[in-house]
Amino acid sequence: xxxxxxxxxxxxxxxxxxxxxxxxxxxxxxxxxxxxxxxxxxxxxxxxxxxxxxxxxxxxxxxxxxxxxxxxxxxxxxxxxxxxxxxxxxxxxxxxxxxxxxxxxxxxxxxxxxxxxxxxxxxxxxxxxxxxxxxxxxxxxxxxxxxxxxxxxxxxxxxxxxxxxxxxxxxxxxxxxxxxxxxxxxxxxxxxxxxxxxxxxxxxxxxxxxxxxxxxxxxxxxxxxxxxxxxxxxxxxxxxxxxxxxxxxxxxxxxxxxxxxxxxxxxxxxxxxxxxxxxxxxxxxxxxxxxxxxxxxxxxxxxxxxxxxxxxxxxxxxxxxxxxxxxxxxxxxxxxxxxxxxxxxxxxxxxxxxxxxxxxxxxxxxxxxxxxxxxxxxxxxxxxxxxxxxxxx
Amino acid sequence: xxxxxxxxxxxxxxxxxxxxxxxxxxxxxxxxxxxxxxxxxxxxxxxxxxxxxxxxxxxxxxxxxxxxxxxxxxxxxxxxxxxxxxxxxxxxxxxxxxxxxxxxxxxxxxxxxxxxxxxxxxxxxxxxxxxxxxxxxxxxxxxxxxxxxxxxxxxxxxxxxxxxxxxxxxxxxxxxxxxxxxxxxxxxxxxxxxxxxxxxxxxxxxxxxxxxxxxxxxxxxxxxxxxxxxxxxxxxxxxxxxxxxxxxxxxxxxxxxxxxxxxxxxxxxxxxxxxxxxxxxxxxxxxxxx
Numbered sequence: 169x170x171x172x173x174x175x176x177x178x179x180x181x182x183x184x185x186x187x188x189x190x191x192x193x194x195x196x197x198x199x200x201x202x203x204x205x206x207x208x209x210x211x212x213x214x215x216x217x218x219x220x221x222x223x224x225x226x227x228x229x230x231x232x233x234x235x236x237x238x239x240x241x242x243x244x245x246x247x248x249x250x251x252x253x254x255x256x257x258x259x260x261x262x263x264x265x266x267x268x269x270x271x272x273x274x275x276x277x278x279x280x281x282x283x284x285x286x287x288x289x290x291x292x293x294x295x296x297x298x299x300x301x302x303x304x305x306x307x308x309x310x311x312x313x314x315x316x317x318x319x320x321x322x323x324x325x326x327x328x329x330x331x332x333x334x335x336x337x338x339x340x341x342x343x344x345x346x347x348x349x350x351x352x353x354x355x356x357x358x359x360x361x362x363x364x365x366x367x368x369x370x371x372x373x374x375x376x377x378x379x380x381x382x383x384x385x386x387x388x389x390x391x392x393x394x395x396x397x398x399x400x401x402x403x404x405x406x407x408x409x410x411x412x413x414x415x416x417x418x419x420x421x422x423x424x425x426x427x428x429x430x431x432x433x434x435x436x437x438x439x440x441x442x443x444x445x446x447x448x449x450x451x452x453x454x455x456x457x458x459x460x461x462x463x464x465x466x467x468x469x470x471x472x473x474x475x476x477x478x479x480x481x482x483x484x485x486x487x488x489x490x491x492x493x494x495x496x497x498x499x500x501x502x503x504x505x506x507x508x509x510x511x512x513x514x515x516x517x518x519x520x521x522x523x524x525x526x527x528x529x530x531x532x533x534x535x536x537x538x539x540x541x542x543x544x545x546x547x548x549x550x551x552x553x554x555x556x557x558x559x560x561x
Numbered sequence: 562x563x564x565x566x567x568x569x570x571x572x573x574x575x576x577x578x579x580x581x582x583x584x585x586x587x588x589x590x591x592x593x594x595x596x597x598x599x600x601x602x603x604x605x606x607x608x609x610x611x612x613x614x615x616x617x618x619x620x621x622x623x624x625x626x627x628x629x630x631x632x633x634x635x636x637x638x639x640x641x642x643x644x645x646x647x648x649x650x651x652x653x654x655x656x657x658x659x660x661x662x663x664x665x666x667x668x669x670x671x672x673x674x675x676x677x678x679x680x681x682x683x684x685x686x687x688x689x690x691x692x693x694x695x696x697x698x699x700x701x702x703x704x705x706x707x708x709x710x711x712x713x714x715x716x717x718x719x720x721x722x723x724x725x726x727x728x729x730x731x732x733x734x735x736x737x738x739x740x741x742x743x744x745x746x747x748x749x750x751x752x753x754x755x756x757x758x759x760x761x762x763x764x765x766x767x768x769x770x771x772x773x774x775x776x777x778x779x780x781x782x783x784x785x786x787x788x789x790x791x792x793x794x795x796x797x798x799x800x801x802x803x804x805x806x807x808x809x810x811x812x813x814x815x816x817x818x819x820x821x822x823x824x825x826x827x828x829x830x831x832x833x834x835x836x837x838x839x840x841x842x843x844x845x846x847x848x849x850x851x
Contacts (some may be wrong), residue, residue: 213674214669214673214674215674217675378818378819379818379819379820380819381823383775383778383779384819385572385769385770385771386568386571386572386769386811388564388565388568388694388811388815389565389568389569389811389812389814389815389819389822390814390819392562392564392565392815393815393818395693409676409771409773412771413771419695420694420695420697420700421564421693421694421695422693422695423693437675437676440678441676441677441678441771443678
């Protein structure tokens with residue numbers, strides 16, 4: 169008699185294995201691969217705001233690129249790791265990202281020591297090491313050919329800021345006797361060196377240099393000496409907290425000299441701490457002011473950023489976030505041209521020209537792994553009404 | 562120069578308050594309470610949270626701050642003293658140092674690393690000018706409040722019975738105990754007064770320094786140095802030490818530049834100690850070692 173087919177010997181076993189094989193095939197999407205991008209930064213702890221600014225920018229750019237088709241259909245995927253302020257963690261994160269996850273590019277921490285720690289790993293592992301945050305000259309020197317071939321840097325440099333500030337004080341503000349105020353940390357001393365060199369290049373006079381420690385709160389003595397020296401402008405090279413103290417002390421003394429500072433004080437904390445005395449301060453920045461930009465593309469970007477991060481209106485967008493955002497798009501162009509082979513990608517990146525969302529031009533050549541050009545890449549912005557705007561002069 | 566002197570006196574008043582805090586505890590218990598700087602910091606942060614973040618009424622915030630500070634100092638006293646009645650003072654102050662570090666890190670975890678602006682509770686209206694320097698209510702308030710507080714403590718110590726008991730304990734603990742003074746109570750009193758002074762210092766200085774987890778370290782260290790300069794065991798000496806320290810910082814910075822300020826200041830400090838090891842106003846105490 170005819171046996172019902174499902175009672176035949178071995179039917180269910182066959183069915184079972186057939187389904188299993190089908191599931192296996194279905195579970196590995198072989199028609200679209202994710203392109204992995206690694207990011208290391210301070211995502212928690214004291215420096216978290218910088219790390220999060222970077223993370224938001226990179227995520228935003230990746231989401232946008234994926235939404236319009238990714239890289240020839242393949243989606244970008246971000247793997248972000250937290251190294252806080254610990255260089256050993258940064259190194260460990262880099263090793264995981266390079267060897268375990270196999271990322272095709274690595275965004276370094278905004279903190280220089282962590283940056284350097286991860287750089288050893290990424291360059292040995294032959295992964296493009298992208299610096300989009302820090303302005304320190306150390307990691308990728310501007311001299312031709314001095315930068316490691318796997319390292320790429322997009323922001324401006326401290327030495328360029330110093331030169332621009334010196335030029336601005338002397339040429340735009342007409343200062344004849346400039347006073348320097350720098351802190352006693354490596355950052356401050358480095359700034360003093362750069363500023364002195366720049367002033368000498370201009371043939372201008374430094375009326376007096378005053379230093380201070382990061383724990384000083386009252387600057388009456390230093391400002392008195394600056395008054396006595398008949399200075400007509402003050403260039404500061406320190407972080408926001410100290411500049412806040414300086415401008416508050418100036419207010420108490422009724423001093424109305426123009427004050428200029430390095431990019432570090434574009435950070436909102438300076439304005440929050442200083443309050444009204446921060447008005448009028450000039451700051452070196454890596455891009456022209458976004459808040460009052462007349463460029464509709466810039467305004468659209470700022471609007472998108474604020475919607476995504478709920479940032480206050482006056483703060484527009486942090487400059488370094490713009491660099492991270494630009495860096496992702498620049499990387500994407502490189503990927504579209506060269507594919508995911510890291511050597512080919514690196515070659516493409518070091519022969520690229522890219523225009524960022526705010527109109528900034530980045531130009532890379534084999535000899536020049538710094539995307540920006542020099543002191544001309546530095547813009548000067550001014551604090552008016554709590555926002556960073558284009559100065560009148 | 563006048564402006565510099567005045568601002569030096571303002572900072573000096575704060576150092577004086579902190580120096581007095583150190584001095585009161587040291588005089589009565591022979592312990593240096595290294596956590597005082599951090600107590601000032603905690604007072605600041607609690608005040609900030611209650612008054613600014615939670616928007617409590619001013620008095621409620623101030624009250625909470627002082628309660629917090631008193632509780633903290635009681636805990637410190639328990640840790641440093643009660644369990645170690647016979648242990649030597651070095652261990653005790655190591656413990657205060659440890660507590661200070663814990664407080665510092667706890668503050669970092671709770672409030673983060675960014676400094677916060679602290680409201681000028683005494684007001685910002687400009688009262689008068691010294692040369693170019695605009696003296697506002699807060700600035701004047703610091704000096705006036707500091708003088709008042711130190712005056713009250715001084716009066717308390719010399720004119721009230723309990724205060725005199727404190728002085729007696731600081732001169733000779735065994736003898737004080739022998740005449741029936743409750744030494745434990747005196748110790749608690751010393752820690753409490755010290756804590757209240759630290760709390761007051763917090764409200765006075767925070768508008769200048771901003772409130773941050775690291776603000777206590779500098780103040781604590783300088784207050785301690787000032788106390789040593791003046792006299793660690795004599796309250797009045799500590800106060801003068803604080804004022805001198807503040808003045809010295811400002812004046813030296815003005816005359817010789819900020820680079821030279823710290824080396825000169827501490828060289829002068831060392832010189833004073835070489836000539837008068839117990840501080841400018843200190844009295845040498847003979848101590849029995851066996």
